[in-house]
Amino acid sequence: MFLDALQSYYAPAIALLVFAVMVITDKLFSKRIKRLFLWEVGLIFLVIADTWADYCFSGLSTGEGVKLRTLTTFIHFAISPCLPMILVLIYETEDSKRFPRWFYLPMAINIVFSILSIWMGFIFRVSRENIYTRGPLFFITFVVSVFYLLSLIYCSARQRGKPNRKAETVFLLLFLIVIGFAIMVEIMFHLHFLVWSASEAFVILYFLLMTTQKILYDPLTGTYNRIAYEKQLEKINGHSECTMAMIDLDNLKNINDEFGHSSGDAAICSVASAILKTKGKHMWLYRFGGDEFVLLSNRLNADEMKKILKAAQKQCEEIQGIRPCFSYGVAEYRLGDDLNHTILNADLDMYRHKKNLKDI
Numbered sequence: 001m002f003l004d005a006l007q008s009y010y011a012p013a014i015a016l017l018v019f020a021v022m023v024i025t026d027k028l029f030s031k032r033i034k035r036l037f038l039w040e041v042g043l044i045f046l047v048i049a050d051t052w053a054d055y056c057f058s059g060l061s062t063g064e065g066v067k068l069r070t071l072t073t074f075i076h077f078a079i080s081p082c083l084p085m086i087l088v089l090i091y092e093t094e095d096s097k098r099f100p101r102w103f104y105l106p107m108a109i110n111i112v113f114s115i116l117s118i119w120m121g122f123i124f125r126v127s128r129e130n131i132y133t134r135g136p137l138f139f140i141t142f143v144v145s146v147f148y149l150l151s152l153i154y155c156s157a158r159q160r161g162k163p164n165r166k167a168e169t170v171f172l173l174l175f176l177i178v179i180g181f182a183i184m185v186e187i188m189f190h191l192h193f194l195v196w197s198a199s200e201a202f203v204i205l206y207f208l209l210m211t212t213q214k215i216l217y218d219p220l221t222g223t224y225n226r227i228a229y230e231k232q233l234e235k236i237n238g239h240s241e242c243t244m245a246m247i248d249l250d251n252l253k254n255i256n257d258e259f260g261h262s263s264g265d266a267a268i269c270s271v272a273s274a275i276l277k278t279k280g281k282h283m284w285l286y287r288f289g290g291d292e293f294v295l296l297s298n299r300l301n302a303d304e305m306k307k308i309l310k311a312a313q314k315q316c317e318e319i320q321g322i323r324p325c326f327s328y329g330v331a332e333y334r335l336g337d338d339l340n341h342t343i344l345n346a347d348l349d350m351y352r353h354k355k356n357l358k359d360i
Helices: 002-025 031-057 063-079 082-089 101-120 139-157 165-189 195-216 226-236 252-259 261-278 302-315 339-359
Strands: 124-126 132-134 242-249 283-287 292-297 326-333
Touching (some): 002 031, 002 195, 031 063, 031 082, 031 195, 063 101, 063 124, 082 101, 082 139, 101 139, 139 165, 165 195, 195 226, 226 292, 242 261, 242 302, 242 339, 252 261, 261 292, 261 302, 302 326, 326 339
Antiparallel strands (some): 242 326, 283 292
16 A cells, blocks of 8 residues: 555655756746745645655554544645635735635635544544545535636636637636536545646646746747747748738837836836727737837738727737837738738838828
């Protein structure tokens, strides 16, 4: 029994240690985000060790075996909902976005009932014969875990202007479905090592997904960055047609000089947000430089693209009483064309637009 449990969790334990090293040495995330992931690693390691120990203690029929199994069962139920809760805290990045105190109430209720279950059997019971059975309030831990998993999905889905928001939300929905399926399989077939191995795999994949965001997305505006833009050009060149718009903010230097660079950043974000809100599907916005953006579409023609950008002009929010504006140039790329020449045409069209605005 001891060796069976050890073999089942040997590989997940090694993977957790490697993952912990990845988190510690990561250079993309803030200390707070890395700390939350390390807490997640620590708790997963704890519940894996706890499940392993519980499996070993289940073969003991002595009084000590009963006490040890009661302890491992308590740890399992008390800690389980902490794992999705910590992932939710990743979205709590600013003082203005702190979760209210009631957010922690389900976790507190679960811990209290888990403690009381040691004597009163609300959630679980371990008999004198060292036999585990579910209590009448067994569902509490699962309800609390589902609450935090749904909170995680909600926080992901409500992110505004994030280019891969839908992909992230779908990933977390899949996480919920797989964990639910793993729980049912464990209960039906009396397995012990499925749920936490699946949870560990998804946490690692979630970290890699967030790493991809850091590499391919601009942290200031939430748009795709220049690396993503260059990769997209490689896919387009000689393979598919597209319409592109070169976009450049007007009078950004004046805003920086008069109100400071923080206001200049706010103006850049205002323009990016306006375009993200106005653009439709099959359109991708890239931050090419400091105040330069590129909008690509494989469905729209030049006239339709210009209508989108005109509408976005009206959506820009005022910064220090000034509504940011931008110039743009549009060009169509067709198979057989020189892609670099199309980019140059869009750039020249943008400068003509900028000159026309200055002459008004």
